[in-house]
Amino acid sequence: MPIPTSVSRATRDRYVRNVVEVWESADFDQESRGRNWYRTANQLATMISDGNTAAGAGVIAALSANKRWTENVKLATRAFENGEPSGSFGDALRKAARIMAGEDPELVLPMDSKTGHFYRCILDPTDAEAICIDRHAHDIAVGERYGNRDRGLSSKARYALLADVYKRAAKRINVIPQELQAVTWVVWIERKVSE
Template sequence: MSSILDVWHSATPDQLERGTRWYPQANQFAAMISGGDVVAGAGVIAALSANKRWDENTKIAARAFVNGEPSGHVGDALTKAARIMGGESPSDVLPMDVKTGQFFRCIADPTDPEAVCVDRHAHDVAVGRRYGSADRGLSSRKRYKAIADAYREAARRLGVLPLTVQAVCWIVQIEAN
């Protein structure tokens, strides 16, 4: 958790502001691309997020709603996005205790007091070093939970939401790369 706090405290005022706005803006984007159905929009964004940069993720998610079907990703992600677009609940389609499910929760409700999206950048912040292309072990629910809990504890100490800590640290990490 100390690495998370170190990165948080290294953030510039601009990075703090952008990180604080990140999930509320993603929520607005999810509503916009889905005709106001923020849950479906957030679910499709999350389903199509694996191994995609945010700018690419937003393009393929928006295109899915325009075209009426997802494209631009691997089969499993496309199947999950199509199921969500077909009316299934993202909570029933996505693995809720790892990255895509937690990403959905953060976007769908940017006031969620427990949701934490641990992607490769959040992992690297938490452990205090960049892993590059090495496996981070985030498919292990136990490892994922330990890192998410570190963000929750950092958030508790800072008096902000865990998703805000993650977003600020994500911005700092991305901009340092």
Template sequence: MIPNHPSDSTRRRYVRNIIATYRRATDDQLARGHSWYRTAHQLADMMSEGNVMAGAGVIAALSANKAWDLNRRIAVDAFNGKLHGHTGGNLAKAAKIMAGADPAEVLPMDMKTGNFYRCILDPGDAEAVCIDRHAHDVALGTPKGNADRGLSSKARYAALSLAYRNAAAILGVLPSQVQAVTWVVWTESLAGVKRRPTLERYSHDV
């Protein structure tokens, strides 16, 4: 598990691991990763009939521990009047957002859900990084299966976010693009997937 306060040498190792995974991407994987949040932004716009802030907020509120295809379906259902498929607390957050609350006042903005919202709302955001379990494992350099990554720790989340931002600065792309590309490379390598995953199969599991 990644420590809450890694040493400088450990931080540099995380950055090297992230960059190495990014550089293993094929042209197709790069294209899919770089466009992922733009496509999610379009989905948020469509499902909310132009209220991208609400669309992105509801998607993020209903994202924890949900594969993307299910996350997408229950978010669409929410805007169609059927709020279901998640815990009571997260359903309440989605309801508040659809009622007009600012997602930034409803979601934990310094953690995964808030950063996921930011990435969808503004795919050009130069700071936001959605750290899920796969992003953790990419930085660590080893898969951890179903083990708890401790991503509820704000210090650990911040350390990982910084590693992705540092890697992005070296690579000359956005942190969210580094995260999305490395997710594609990492998960396809683990699963031995040869078919082309689409947006519907992208997961932001914690």
């Protein structure tokens, strides 16, 4: 069954409610860690790249596809330590290598997808237009863990639909979308571990 790239207003509203409900279920510690998540990632990007935050954020984003955060950090750190990326698939490695060679991450990464938005969130933790819609953000919105099923996030329309859901939910809560996404991500990941 194809993944919808547009939904009814009622479905969109349900997606927004799902995101808000996960936000509201965060305890104090989860909310604090989520609100600081991209600031911490920004500091990490600066540290692993000897002060070149854009390069650090670009390499982290390039190597992030289908990786747990801890693995993503190890791969990016090792890339800068060794002078070349490893441990991922070819396209991600090529993009990371180009960034490490000095190319602008915005010219290397697909800026209208998860990877580009993830880069922007790490580069500028206050960027209210950068919304990282990964598999977890998708599952939070639709209210279901998809496992290995296709979420349709390679579709620009599907990505835009979910980014709009997070913008609407963030406006309701009065936070920037990337903080909302990070807090809900922390809650969602920790729920999965405890299940």
